[in-house]
Amino acid sequence: MAVKILTAFDMSIQNNVLGPLPAQSRSDIYGAFKNFDVLKTLGNGHFSVVYSARNRFTGVYVALKKVQLSRMTDSKAIDDCKREINLLQQLNHPNVIKYISHFVEENDLYIVLELASAGDLAKMIKHFHRSNKLMPEKTIWKFFSQICSGLEHMHSKRIMHRDIKPANIFVSAEGVVRLGDLGLGRFFGSKTTSAHSMVGTPYYMSPERIHEHDLGYDFRSDIWSLGCILYEMAALRSPFFGENLNLISLRQKIEALDYTPLPTNFYSSELRLLISKCLVLDPEKRPDIVEVNRIAQMMYGRFSNSNNNDTPTPTPSSRNGSACGNVTPVNNR
Structure with a gap:
């Protein structure tokens, strides 16, 4: 040795x-x-x-x-x-x-x-986009339920991720999903009720975080990011994606909840409802991670019992590239 x-x-x-x-x-x-x-x-x-x-x-x-x-x-x-x-x-x-x-x-x-050898969720979303195929709902719930399970563990330890996005969600060759890149994570002590640093990736930042005024934010800001992830797996792009957006125009889009609803003829009403529950401007009206995880596990169980084996094998990838546009990440402490 x-x-x-x-x-x-x-x-x-x-x-x-x-x-x-x-x-x-x-x-x-x-x-x-x-x-x-x-x-x-x-x-x-x-x-x-x-x-x-x-x-x-x-x-x-x-x-x-x-x-x-x-x-x-x-x-x-x-x-x-x-x-x-x-x-x-x-x-x-x-x-x-x-x-x-x-x-x-x-x-x-x-x-x-x-090591998660199959790369990250951003690369997988790009794969579906380039193939001109939508991600099957069973696959979405399989991945999303694991994301929620990992985040519930983090929140139970009073750790907020603060940068949940496809490029920070890794996939093993066996299809196991793992949250990673905690460089912007924040531990909340017993007396800490909110954070104020404007950090993260703008497309996935909650309105209270991207707002020009210092409003403060807490764990439910991660829930907003989960809503963005769930939407992106279904639509294959961020809900607030736009060509040539700057931070001000993106902020306006987020605060107006300006995103295209998912088609009703392909994805379940439960998936669309959970997105709308997470993407609520008032953080107090968003569910906590326990509730989101409960719904995700229930929905994955429902699709797993349907005998529809439509979950693809993860494709090897690197972390280069992004499926979420080109707004520069924010790290302004």
Whole structure:
């Protein structure tokens, strides 16, 4: 077993930027870059790149997220790293990407995560769109029920995701759906009732979050995002998608609930009703995640018992691309 030895420089970064590693992580077989065979790049962020990799000792395939700490001059970006690791360590659910380990090497932070090898929901939606086919309702409920199950676990831990979108919903080769990318997640302490930071991806942001005035928001903002996801799986585009929208015109579209209703001749009234319940301007009138998950599980059970095997096999994909338009993500803390 290889033993990870941190240099003085790495230790300084580790202690001053991220805080000390748990003692067992320093001899962890997942705790050194040399313990991995990097296979390919899955995606890129402002300061990060995500690889698929294979651990040389266990043979386990993982997602290896490399964060370039030396490029971060903004303390808020570093806070995102701390937050993502801390939140991932608190979660343990089959529908949430599993945290495995993290370590610092040569001024780079590496986060070792469970790999969802079939890519993400954004790529799958694009696949249906390009094939000029609608996603079968059984498939929608299969995926959506798992998304809701993972989010209910997060909310039960008082963790709000804040960036639920197709590109952050990953799919395994077996069709298991997992919520991931918690860089914008927020833990609500017992005395915290609302958040105020304008962060997230505009197409999926609730009206109270994208509003020009600071109204504050809570867990029910995630419910709005769920409504957008459910609609997009059926319509194959975001409910508030529009060509050449800027943030102001998108905000107006959202606050006017300006989206095209789903066709009544293809999808069930229950699906359309749940979307309308989630996409309510007043957050107090939206259902909580327990209620949304109850409906999702019930509907998936109903379609599963119909003996209609129309669930497709996930297609391999990368995180590049998006099915939701080109409005720039917001990260204004």
